[in-house]
Amino acid sequence: MAEQAGMFMVHQTVGSVLCCKCGIPMQPNAANMCVNCLRSEEDITEGLQKHVIIMHCPECSCYLQPPKTWIKAELESKELLQFCLKRLKNMNKVRLVHAEFVWTEPHSKRLKVKLSVQKEVHGAILEQSYVVEYVVQDYMCTSCSRIQANPDQWVACVQLRQHVSHRRTFFYIEQLILTHDAASHAINIKQVNQGIDFFFSNRSHAVKFVEFLGKVAPINHRHDKQLVSHDPKSNDYNYKHTFSVEICPICREDLICLPPKVALSLGNLGPLVICTKVSNSITLLDPFTLRHCSLDAAQYWRTSFKPLLSSRQLVEYIVLDVETSNIEVNAGGSKYVLAEVEVARVCDFGKNDQIFRIRTHLGRLLSPGDFALGYDLYAANTNDIDLDKHRGLALPEAVLIKKSYEEKRQRKHRKNRLWKLKSLNMEVDNTTKGRVDEQKMNSEYEQFLRDLEENPELRFNISLYHNRDYQPSEMASVTDGGDVPSVPLEELLADLDLSDEDMEDVEE
Amino acid sequence: MATRLQFENNCEVGVFSKLTNAYCLVAIGGSESFYSTFEAELADVIPVVKTSIAGSRIVGRMCAGNKKGLLLPHTTTDQELQHLRNSLPDQVVVQRIEERLSALGNCIACNDHVALTHPDLDRETEEMIADVLGVEVFRQTIAGNILVGSYCQFSNRGGLVHPHTSVEDLDELSTLLQVPLVAGTVNRGSEVIGAGLTVNDWTAFCGSATTATELTVIENVFKLREAQPMAIVDEMRKSLIDSYV
Numbered sequence: 187m188a189e190q191a192g193m194f195m196v197h198q199t200v201g202s203v204l205c206c207k208c209g210i211p212m213q214p215n216a217a218n219m220c221v222n223c224l225r226s227e228e229d230i231t232e233g234l235q236k237h238v239i240i241m242h243c244p245e246c247s248c249y250l251q252p253p254k255t256w257i258k259a260e261l262e263s264k265e266l267l268q269f270c271l272k273r274l275k276n277m278n279k280v281r282l283v284h285a286e287f288v289w290t291e292p293h294s295k296r297l298k299v300k301l302s303v304q305k306e307v308h309g310a311i312l313e314q315s316y317v318v319e320y321v322v323q324d325y326m327c328t329s330c331s332r333i334q335a336n337p338d339q340w341v342a343c344v345q346l347r348q349h350v351s352h353r354r355t356f357f358y359i360e361q362l363i364l365t366h367d368a369a370s371h372a373i374n375i376k377q378v379n380q381g382i383d384f385f386f387s388n389r390s391h392a393v394k395f396v397e398f399l400g401k402v403a404p405i406n407h408r409h410d411k412q413l414v415s416h417d418p419k420s421n422d423y424n425y426k427h428t429f430s431v432e433i434c435p436i437c438r439e440d441l442i443c444l445p446p447k448v449a450l451s452l453g454n455l456g457p458l459v460i461c462t463k464v465s466n467s468i469t470l471l472d473p474f475t476l477r478h479c480s481l482d483a484a485q486y487w488r489t490s491f492k493p494l495l496s497s498r499q500l501v502e503y504i505v506l507d508v509e510t511s512n513i514e515v516n517a518g519g520s521k522y523v524l525a526e527v528e529v530a531r532v533c534d535f536g537k538n539d540q541i542f543r544i545r546t547h548l549g550r551l552l553s554p555g556d557f558a559l560g561y562d563l564y565a566a567n568t569n570d571i572d573l574d575k576h577r578g579l580a581l582p583e584a585v586l587i588k589k590s591y592e593e594k595r596q597r598k599h600r601k602n603r604l605w606k607l608k609s610l611n612m613e614v615d616n617t618t619k620g621r622v623d624e625q626k627m628n629s630e631y632e633q634f635l636r637d638l639e640e641n642p643e644l645r646f647n648i649s650l651y652h653n654r655d656y657q658p659s660e661m662a663s664v665t666d667g668g669d670v671p672s673v674p675l676e677e678l679l680a681d682l683d684l685s686d687e688d689m690e691d692v693e694e
Numbered sequence: 695m696a697t698r699l700q701f702e703n704n705c706e707v708g709v710f711s712k713l714t715n716a717y718c719l720v721a722i723g724g725s726e727s728f729y730s731t732f733e734a735e736l737a738d739v740i741p742v743v744k745t746s747i748a749g750s751r752i753v754g755r756m757c758a759g760n761k762k763g764l765l766l767p768h769t770t771t772d773q774e775l776q777h778l779r780n781s782l783p784d785q786v787v788v789q790r791i792e793e794r795l796s797a798l799g800n801c802i803a804c805n806d807h808v809a810l811t812h813p814d815l816d817r818e819t820e821e822m823i824a825d826v827l828g829v830e831v832f833r834q835t836i837a838g839n840i841l842v843g844s845y846c847q848f849s850n851r852g853g854l855v856h857p858h859t860s861v862e863d864l865d866e867l868s869t870l871l872q873v874p875l876v877a878g879t880v881n882r883g884s885e886v887i888g889a890g891l892t893v894n895d896w897t898a899f900c901g902s903a904t905t906a907t908e909l910t911v912i913e914n915v916f917k918l919r920e921a922q923p924m925a926i927v928d929e930m931r932k933s934l935i936d937s938y939v
Contacts, residue, residue: 196862197862198860198861198862198863199860199861199862200858200860200861201859201860201861201864201877203857203877203878203879204878204907204908204911205907206879206882206883206905206907206908207882207905207907208907209906209907209910214857214858214877217883218857218879218883218884218885219883308883
């Protein structure tokens with residue numbers, strides 16, 4: 187300050203004095219003792235813990251922080267160091283400067299941490315390092331002991347059901363669950379006839395899962411509980427909770443005949459409609475007028491109607507002639523163009539002259555010579571109450587649903603795909619009552635994969651992974667170029683693989 | 695020869711005693727051991743006087759003096775003044791002065807020729823000091839501290855100052871006082887030299903906490919080993935000069 191005022195300051199050289207204990211010359215400091223003498227005089231680690239006992243669970247390698255928290259940590263990790271430092275008492279008297287692990291044999295059940303602390307003594311700051319030894323005692327944590335006692339025990343269960351004859355919806359939901367990681371808390375997943383059961387150890391996890399399902403599918407759920415035990419002294423009640431969740435039986439590509447009341451409430455939507463998209467609401471499209479509407483879960487379950495015909499009953503047609511009109515509609519992300527087409531069933535084609543003239547919404551996609559899949563109402567025998575309620579309804583002979591790539595697929599002979607899907611770890615119920623036919627499952631899965639290839643909007647929420655085992659077949663060069671829809675490479679995710687040799691193969 | 699002692703278990707002997715070449719003042723303690731140590735050392739040579747100043751026992755810090763005179767603060771009672779006048783030899787002029795800063799021992803450090811004083815001392819006091827003690831007066835600070843009497847002690851042969859005194863300051867003071875000076879500590883690293891040590895030309899008394907190193911430094915700078923055979927002293931002087939300048 188005096189220098190700033192412009193005063194003349196004599197340069198001050200600090201002299202040297204003798205240490206009052208050992209007599210070596212040193213710079214004067216607050217204690218007037220050299221560092222060694224000061225260190226020998228004062229032990230700043232006095233009163234600090236040098237020996238601590240910690241509990242460790244050998245099953246899940248967690249460490250106990252009393253009274254109840256278990257912290258997962260690996261040996262010589264940052265979390266373990268933090269935990270060890272938290273267990274030391276009286277650390278507010280000194281300032282911690284540095285801490286690190288000293289290597290100990292893992293079987294010795296000892297952890298050693300070297301700490302450097304600073305404290306002010308006689309006006310001078312002293313730094314000293316010392317070692318704290320932790321004795322590790324094995325103690326099973328509460329969750330591991332509960333699992334050991336009864337591995338099948340669950341507290342909450344979500345029973346997901348859909349009363350239809352195929353499993354397409356469950357394949358799709360399985361992929362959604364994997365993408366959003368919604369079943370991370372499930373302790374067990376079981377596959378049963380017409381559904382999947384999820385078991386949780388905590389009611390709130392089950393509630394969260396049910397809410398997730400409500401966002402991706404139109405569901406109806408109810409909740410029940412069963413008393414397992416009761417502690418009268420502290421009034422603790424232990425229940426087993428069961429959530430019964432039912433997904434609506436309407437799926438994509440189903441043909442539905444709306445009950446009269448529903449048709450009226452939707453603005454006289456033609457009683458025959460196709461379901462085009464199912465998320466947490468159902469999108470219905472009238473293929474003859476291109477009118478569309480959407481029903482959400484609550485609306486559907488008020489008047490739960492069943493589909494008339496579902497994708498099992500699809501029949502193949504060959505398109506003979508297409509006359510498109512100008513009516514174009516964008517419904518739920520896809521464009522539809524109304525067209526009049528002449529079709530014949532593939533089983534009829536060449537054998538007899540049966541031709542149907544019908545209206546369809548697929549005008550954009552079809553051209554003469556294409557194959558299409560649709561419902562054969564001419565030959566179908568339906569006994570639906572709702573159909574009977576509509577008096578004077580003229581049923582069309584066929585309703586086309588989608589274009590078929592079957593012939594081209596057979597020519598391509600592509601056995602494996604560039605992409606693959608992950609699957610949930612499910613336990614399959616092998617009792618006779620619940621047994622699912624394996625061949626049927628495989629063909630349904632294959633159909634599901636083809637669906638994914640054909641519909642980009644279906645792929646929206648799902649993660650597809652690059653298939654490393656993909657071998658392009660030799661036939662690929664011979665046939666015509668990509669008419670068969672396939673998944674573009676940009677949509678594929680890299681599969682997380684921790685082995686070193688595969689690192690170069692990772693593409694996004 | 696330096697002696698280590700305690701006043702009622704307290705190592706600050708410079709507070710409770712005042713030693714000059716002509717007399718020695720000690721405080722009245724509970725036991726006689728303090729007084730008897732002084733007497734054992736000094737009785738044949740100079741008078742050792744038991745007294746209080748202004749009713750307090752901190753006689754060392756309240757008064758300042760040398761062989762020519764003694765200055766007392768205005769708070770000294772008449773009985774004390776009379777007692778001192780009676781006990782001390784006639785050549786010593788005992789004077790009570792009117793000064794705002796009444797702890798004269800903290801404000802004035804002197805030997806028989808030169809005195810260092812607190813920079814804020816009055817003009818009249820300064821003149822009084824020059825007159826009564828027959829010394830040349832310099833206003834100084836020691837290591838930035840204004841209480842010069844607390845942070846240094848010097849005799850006619852040498853002096854010890856606050857350990858944080860810089861080399862330039864040490865040279866300056868040494869030139870003023872015309873005696874060799876050394877920066878050091880007393881009572882195991884205590885910086886308050888004036889409180890821990892009291893010294894005259896042939897003897898010194900310091901607190902019992904003083905370490906051997908500090909004692910050696912004191913004995914060398916005040917040249918207290920002159921009574922010993924010359925050979926040993928010369929040897930020691932050589933080895934010690936290497937270590938502390």
